[in-house]
Amino acid sequence: MKQPIISFKNVIKCYDDDVPVLKNVSFEIEEGKFYTLLGPSGCGKTTILRMIAGFSEPTEGDIYFEGRRINNVPANKRQVNTVFQDYALFPHMDVYDNIAFGLRVKKLPKNQIDQKVKEALKMVQLAGYEKRGINEMSGGQRQRVAIARAIVNEPKVLLLDEPLSALDHKLRLDMQYELRELQQRLGITFVFVTHDQEEALAMSDEIFVLNNGNIVQSGTPVDIYDEPINHYVADFIGESNILNGTMIKDCLVEFAGKRFECVDEGMRENEPVEVVLRPEDLDLTDEEHGKLKVKVDTILFRGVHYEIICYDDEGNEWMVHTTKKAVPGTTIGLYFDPEDIHVMRFNESEEDFDARLESYED
Amino acid sequence: MKKYNAFFAIPYFLWLVFFVLAPVILIVGYSFFDSNGNFTLQNYATYFASGKYLAMTFNSVLYAFLITLLTLVISYPTAYFLTKLKHRDLWLLLIILPTWINMLLKAYAFIGIFSLHGGINRFMTFFGLAPHQILFTDVGFMIVATYIQLPFMIMPIFTGLEELNPSLIKASRDLGANAFQTFAKVVFPLSLAGVKSGIQAVFIPSLSFFMLTRLIGGNRVITLGTAIEEHFLVTQDWGMGATIGVVLIVAMFIVMIITGEKKKGGRN
Amino acid sequence: MEKKHNFSWDKLYLAVVFVFLYVPIVYLLAYSFNKGDTMNSFTGFSMRHFAELFSDTRLIVILLETFMLAFLSALIATAVGTFGALSIYYVKKRQQRMALLSLNNILMVSPDVIIGASFLILFTTIGSLVGGIGLGFWTVLLSHVAFSIPIVVLMVLPKLQEMNESMVSAAYDLGANNFQVLKDIILPFLTPGIIAGYFMAFTYSLDDFAVTFFVTGNGFTTLAVEIYSRARRGVSLEINALSTLVFLFALVLVVGYYYISKDNKSKKKSERRQKGGVMR
Secondary structure (H helix, E strand, O other): OOOOOEEEEEEEEEOOOOOEEEEEEEEEEOOOOEEEEEOOOOOOHHHHHHHHHOOOOOOEEEEEEOOEEOOOOOHHHOOEEEEOOOOOOOOOOEHHHHHHHHHHHOOOOHHHHHHHHHHHHHHOOOOOOOOOEHHHOOHHHHHHHHHHHHHOOOOOEEEEEOOOOOOOHHHHHHHHHHHHHHHHHHOOEEEEEEOOHHHHHHHOOEEEEEEOOEEEEEEOHHHHHHOOOOHHHHHHOOOOEEEEEEEEEOOEEEEOOEEEEOOOOOOOOOEEEEEEEOHHHOEEEOOOOOOEEEEEEEEEEOOOOEEEEEEEOOOOEEEEEEOOOOOOOOEEEEEOOHHHOEEEEOOOOHHHHHHHHHHHOO | OHHHHHHHOHHHHHHHHHHHHHHHHHHHHHOOEOOOOOEOOHHHHHHHHOHHHHHHHHHHHHHHHHHHHHHHHHHHHHHHHHHOOOOHHHHHHHHHHHHHOOHHHHHHHHHHHHOOOOHHHHHHHHOOOOOOOOOOOHHHHHHHHHHHHHHHHHHHHHHHHHHOOHHHHHHHHHOOOOHHHHHHHHHHHHHHHHHHHHHHHHHHHHHHOOHHHHHOOOOOOOOHHHHHHHHHHHOOOHHHHHHHHHHHHHHHHHHHHHHOOOOOOOOO | OHHHOOOOHHHHHHHHHHHHHHHHHHHHHHHHHEOOOOOOOOOOEOOHHHHHHHHOHHHHHHHHHHHHHHHHHHHHHHHHHHHHHHHHHOOOOHHHHHHHHHHHHHHHHOOHHHHHHHHHHHHHHHHHHHOOOOOOHHHHHHHHHHHHHHHHHHHHHHHHHHOOHHHHHHHHHOOOOHHHHHHHHHHHHHHHHHHHHHHHHHHHHHHOOHHHHHHOOOOOOOHHHHHHHHHHHOOOHHHHHHHHHHHHHHHHHHHHHHHHHHHHHHHHHHHHHHHHHHHO
16 A cells, blocks of 8 residues: 555544544545545534644644644645635635735746646636636636635645535536546545535545544445445435344344345344345335335435335335335335345444455455 | 734733723822822712712713703604615715714804804894894703714614614514504614614713813803813812712713613524 | 605605704805804805915914824824734634723723823823823824724724634635735735724824813814814804815715725625525
């Protein structure tokens, strides 16, 4: 493995009121990848970002940048730049001056500044907007200026603090593509903070899911979506049906009053577990062919699919995403494959979880 | 971030010490000394024992009260009607404009208007009324004081009314209140903050006018301000002057406590 | 509807108030063009009081000195007050900040007479301790600076509170040091508040009579004090002529102020509109 560009070692952060916002966080970030810190507000993701940027110091633990401890290096001395949530553009400067700010502070020669600013503007598709005032720009354009202002300094790491949250839905989707593309073109590390799981899944190479000041799970979007470590992650990322069950033995799990074949291994016999089934993995079929018999309660049209809420005999709620229609009040069958079942142990640590998965996955 | 502040803020903190704290301490201190520099409570004893000072204080408060009442009565409707106008910023500016003319010049204008052969009396004789001496009377003093204070009352009330969320009025009408009920139950209570700061802005200076009493009131009207000026600059009895000053400061605090705005939550 | 009639009781009332507000001023100004020497009857048009005014070197010198005083005191007060506002803003504990702000506002709510009297005590006390402070220009200047500082703070502070903290963070993030952040980001952002503060300080100084009256000695006098002593002696239409000039000056200032504040407001509005557009 390459040397990580940023690493956190047992970082704890407390504010005045002593409740830690970060409880012993350790992780490593590699060069050239797109990372996302994902979690609800108050989970500590922005605190991590502020520490990388240098606006906040850890109470305990160390932060390393290319192997060098940077706990006490001030923000203006770090090779890291930030795109702020509200963009934080300087309203009394035009687009050009905003972007040139960091270069002027570094006292670069004028012609170099000029060339770099022009390049950065081209990069974010705003060539020709140099003389515009910040107030004359739309939200999406301001966003691009903020990005240009950061990348023009050629940082090794670009931090993005929920930069898409102020944009409307359509623009947000476009920007997801653009950010991903920009990261690949620049080849630098992006650390993106968001509470939006769709954004995280769409853009990242690697996602850190945070809860309550801890990193709960880290991995590629596919890993995290398909194999959430616990109830929290399963619930936070994507829609899911989560049920209590019992692991009878390897590859056999019981829930909703029935036993099902599955692909999970490495648990104790008869261990109580939780079971996740994604709504899109459930197929509608008739009563006889289904593995489970449910009664249709409501049906909502969601555009690309129907969202159907059903209840089984034990009263468990089942959400199904399907292109087939169902009639409320009728009884139908649900079908799913053994691979669609994902079993989660209670209180399993991330290391144990990874080790267990590795033991039977090839 | 802190370093540059500490350095550049030195003049400000020097100011706080020398021009805010020191003067307050000095004026309170001086009230406990006689003209020979000995510690004494005599000034306060004199103040509270002699009917002269108490009567003067009472008169001063009464005048200030009447002036405040008069300005309030004139100002509230003015501010209210102003909010209904189209170019209210411009009209408000016209209210403010007179405050930019030195108070002395305005007082001086009234010397001309009120004098025995001045504007008012010629106006009155035109209607067959005998000329009156208005200059150097308490009525004259009150009119001029009201004139000078008027903008300072109109402005805060206007601001208070302007800040009022228009949809509150719509909501009130929507809930069935008529125009009068809306005014009485919604608009007026919400504008009270403006009224209070207006009262503050008018009452305290009215207690302390001194040049106006000299120019317009003759020596018939003596306010706390006049008394302070007299003790400091004429009779040179600083101890007594400071004592009256302390009384004025106490009066000021009482007014501020009464009209003090208790910040209520949910104002946004 | 009723609005088609151009008459309404509201407007009549307002008209009466405006007449009350402006009659004395018009009266004052009109008589500056009087041929006669009193404010009692207008005997004919003449500019001779203006001629008198301009040949009255004592008054002209006082006029210039008064403006000089206002200019200087406002300048110093603005510098001190701006950094005062910054230091209040950066006080972290809410209670301490509130306490500082209350101290700041003491001079704002104190009656002029108290300020004048206490400054008089202050200067004589310092004079008797250190020696060498005679009452005059310097004591007046210091006093004007002193009572103008809090208004500057009050004009700058809201602008600071409006300031986006992340803008300052962004500047640090882009490599600026403390001084650059102050010079390139904070001060330019505060400029409208600083200008308004200077403006207010300037007018406070021009307008003051009471404080100056207390702390000035024989050598120095301002326009207000001079007018007071002349007015006590009786009517002199030279003062009317002066009033006319002062009024015109005030008018220019007011119009200037109106456009500055209007400009600020419309900028704010368009900003808000765009933000709103984004949120949707």
